[in-house]
């Protein structure tokens with residue numbers, strides 16, 4: 001079948017396109033359309049045969065009921081009965097919007113639409129294209145998310161086309177959706193009402209309107225043996241091609257843990273995927289890193305999540321690590337979808353972070369122009385088991401200067417370079433819990449102690465490398481003195497590297 005794709009501007013709706021789409025629906029066909037949550041795959045909710053087509057196009061089990069979308073509140077009474085009193089208040093606050101409510105169904109709704117249930121899920125979307133289409137099609141449009149079963153819900157018309165092109169009659173392309181996660185589902189057939197699927201409308205928001213609501217307990221735990229109350233929630237909705245792990249801890253720990261994990265994989269010649277945010281993106285040096293949105297506004301993360309998961313399915317990665325998100329507000333819905341995609345596999349960030357003692361290594365010399373920068377560069381050239389930020393600083397650096405030219409000449413002859421080095425003064429900020437400070441000789445170490453007091457993790461390089469060879473100071477001497485110094489540093493840095501790698505024994 002040829003799928004017609006029609007662009008439609010939600011601010012200037014072209015009635016002809018809506019008419020064309022509505023006619024398809026009335027004739028029992030399928031039209032994908034934008035809603036504020038995700039794209040829906042529309043069919044006439046009152047035609048049993050149309051529901052069957054919907055299941056076939058999505059490849060979805062037919063015991064998974066569809067949501068009936070309406071455009072006018074009065075229409076609710078035509079498809080639902082025994083509507084509880086709080087419904088008016090909830091509708092006044094949240095309809096049209098990203099809320100689906102479940103009621104006892106009226107005889108007008110075929111069992112094909114409700115997956116054989118005596119209840120019906122109803123939603124009134126706010127998207128103007130959706131509302132216009134629903135009205136033009138007769139008022140009742142069933143619509144699951146417009147993805148192939150087992151794929152992330154579509155947040156753009158392109159996503160819909162990826163999954164359903166050739167299988168449905170039309171796609172209305174109204175641009176990217178606003179929210180990006182499916183609606184909150186609230187079961188109104190129980191008292192108090194119960195959240196069956198978290199979404200943009202949160203428990204706290206309901207509470208302000210109708211008092212406390214319940215939450216389906218199967219949503220909260222990974223190992224619940226009970227079936228969730230929304231049949232669709234029992235399916236491992238979407239399983240990414242790669243194994244997905246959620247790294248959990250405070251954000252700093254999560255970043256450090258993911259850095260360690262991605263470095264370890266990189267060292268083995270593999271790149272992992274990383275689900276990050278605009279703020280954390282710059283911290284990752286390895287792996288394929290994608291940002292879902294900004295932590296300043298969690299709504300952007302909700303909006304970007306499914307697109308990023310789809311993108312990773314196109315990448316050649318077999319493992320994805322995701323940062324975790326605040327479990328409040330829309331964060332709850334984000335974590336719910338992420339946990340489902342991960343099959344609830346989480347990694348405690350602290351366990352990973354604990355495995356690396358030092359993250360920064362700083363070589364301290366007097367002017368930071370020869371011995372320090374040479375040692376730092378030698379260490380950077382080692383393929384270490386763990387990743388370190390390696391640098392150097394000096395005790396007396398009045399202004400930044402490039403490396404000593406003789407030191408540079410020796411480095412060049414060894415196939416390395418100090419190009420780009422700029423000397424800098426040691427600073428109190430350099431003393432951190434995870435910094436290993438290595439003085440090039442005993443005098444520098446003593447100076448550091450006399451200026452800054454006791455410093456944890458301060459050693460001379462030869463002390464830490466467990467080799468008592470002294471590092472000569474070639475300053476002011478001819479080239480061969482720099483050569484000799486280089487040879488000593490090379491030997492000590494090799495021992496240092498071995499020592500660091502042995503500390504990394506419990507590596508990942």
Ligand code: TXA
Nearest residue numbers: 037039040065119120121144145182183230231232233
């Ligand atoms: O935001 C949304 O809700 C989107 C847009 C298109 O409106 N639709 C959507 O539909 O997410 P779908 O089919 O992908 O998810 C509907 C969920 C399923 O988990 C289904 O089991 C549940 O709603 N559901 C539908 N009718 C139900 C009922 N009568 N009782 C319990 N759960 C029901």
Ligand code: MG
Nearest residue numbers: 144145153182
């Ligand atoms: Mg769905």
